[in-house]
Amino acid sequence: MSLTDANKSKIRTFKDSFCLYTPVREVLADLESLYQSAEIGGDQLSMLLCGDTGTGKSALIRYFSETKNQNQSESLPILLSRVPSKLTVEDTTRQLLCDLGVFGSSSHRYKNTQSDAHLTSRLLDALRVKNTKLIIINEFQELIEFKGARDRQAIGNRLKLISEEAGVPIVLAGMPWIDEILNDSQWASRLATRRHTLNYLSLSKRPKEYNELLKLLEQSIPCEVENSLTEFEISLSLFAASCGEIRQLKALLTEAIKLCLISSKPLSKQSLSDSFKNLYPGNENPFDLPKEKIKIREVEMHSQYIRGDSSHRASIEPRRLSEVMTLTQILSKK
Ligand SMILES: Nc1ncnc2c1ncn2[C@@H]1O[C@H](COP(=O)(O)OP(=O)(O)OP(=O)(O)O)[C@@H](O)[C@H]1O
Ligand SMILES: [Mg+2]
Known part of the structure; x- marks a missing residue:
């Protein structure tokens, strides 16, 4: 059986929920205060938002910018941008102009003919015209990973200049190693009061937070729910299946919802088990195990960037998972 258009749209709404x-509310509150400080004007501080892959940085940034940018026809209060693919000072400015909607396409006739100073002044004008109050640069690790220290510094300096001249705070978001920007004392001073990290979920350290998220996710499920996600055994199995990564958790739920909508059945332990089977064929299925046997692993250390040198290539060390924990071990840590 296939999905009707109405059901496809329900699934999409869940995916985008x-x-x-x-933790998200805390970051949003600080983003709001940064935004308000830009409305007041004057000297502006900035913010660092770190988090390993799948912890929800992009989703949070999208939520905040959509909230602020909606119903604005002429202005763009939040400029959401990213590090350009070609890492030069000019391309950084050009990327911001492009994301502001000033350059329609990369083949624009001005592309290679405008001087750097002219580009910068166009950007500052455009930020004023669009009434932009905050610039968010996602995937900032791409700049940190960039090997040429001098170019990296030049781009960092350009962003500082834009923030200062336009009176607009900048939020730098990306993988955990974006905190290397703090080695630059001028950035360290601007970022001193606003550093946030989105962590993977932890059953042993922050069980309430996990439970809170499950409750909220359940509210977004677009079909009947027979077994609540917060039922102890289900919540353990969901954790075992996702190792505390929201991206995996959501993928598993999305697949289960799809199966339920196709078969017109409520979401149950069985549909979660079927979803797991579809996504991870051949793996031990936590939804088919008694709770004492469910194997829980949490992310113990986030991934790291290892800078290269003359004898080693730069590399990313993947996140490290804890040893398998049993229910008794987890409960003893609470
Ligand atoms: N608070 C949340 N509520 C609901 N879904 C969320 C939440 N946070 C993240 N997600 C979902 O988890 C998935 C991964 O989130 P996201 O893409 O924001 O991660 P990321 O930190 O940007 O990862 P990457 O570093 O790989 O870009 C997305 O499908 C997103 O919708
Ligand atoms: Mg992202």
């Missing part, structure tokens, strides 16, 4: 659980 965003849960305001405590």
Whole structure:
């Protein structure tokens, strides 16, 4: 059986849903205060938003910018941008102009003919015209990973200049190693009061936070729910299946919802088990195990960037998972 258009749209709404659980609310509150400070004007501070892959940085940024940018026809209060693919000072400015909607396409006739100074002044004008109050640069690790220290510094300096001249704070978001920007004392001073990290979920350290997220996710499920996600055994199995990564958790739920909508059945332990089977064929299925046997692993250390040198290539060390924990071990850590 296939999905009707109405059901496809329900699944899409679930995929796009965003849960305001405590860590997210904290970052949003600080983003709001940064935004308000830009409305007041004057000297502006900035913000660092770190988090390993799948912790929800992009989703959070999207939520915040959509909230602020909606119903604005002429202005763009939040400029959401990213590090350009070609890492030069000019391309950084050009990327911002492009994301502001000033350059329609890369084949624009001005592309290679405008001087750097002219580009910068166009950007500052455009930020004023669009009434932009905050610039968010996602995937900032791409700049940190860039090997040429001098170019990296030049781009960092350009962003500082734009922030200062336009009176607009900048949010730098990306993988955990974007905190290397703090080695630059001028950035360290601007980022001193606003550093946030989105962490993977932890059953042993922050069980309430996990439970809060499950409750919110359940509210977004677009079909009947027979077994609540917060039922102890289900919540353990969901954690075992996702190792505390929201991206995996959501993928598993999305597949289960799809199966339920196709078969017109409510979401149950069985549909979660079937979803797991579809996504991870051949793996031990936590939804088919008694709770004492469910194997829980959490992310113990986030991934790291290892800078290269003359004898080693730069590399990314993947996140490290803890040893398998049993229910008794987890409960003893609470
Ligand atoms: N608070 C949340 N509520 C609901 N869904 C979320 C939440 N946070 C993240 N997600 C979902 O988890 C998935 C991964 O999130 P996202 O893409 O924001 O991660 P990321 O930190 O940007 O990862 P990457 O570093 O790989 O870009 C997305 O499908 C997103 O919708
Ligand atoms: Mg992202």
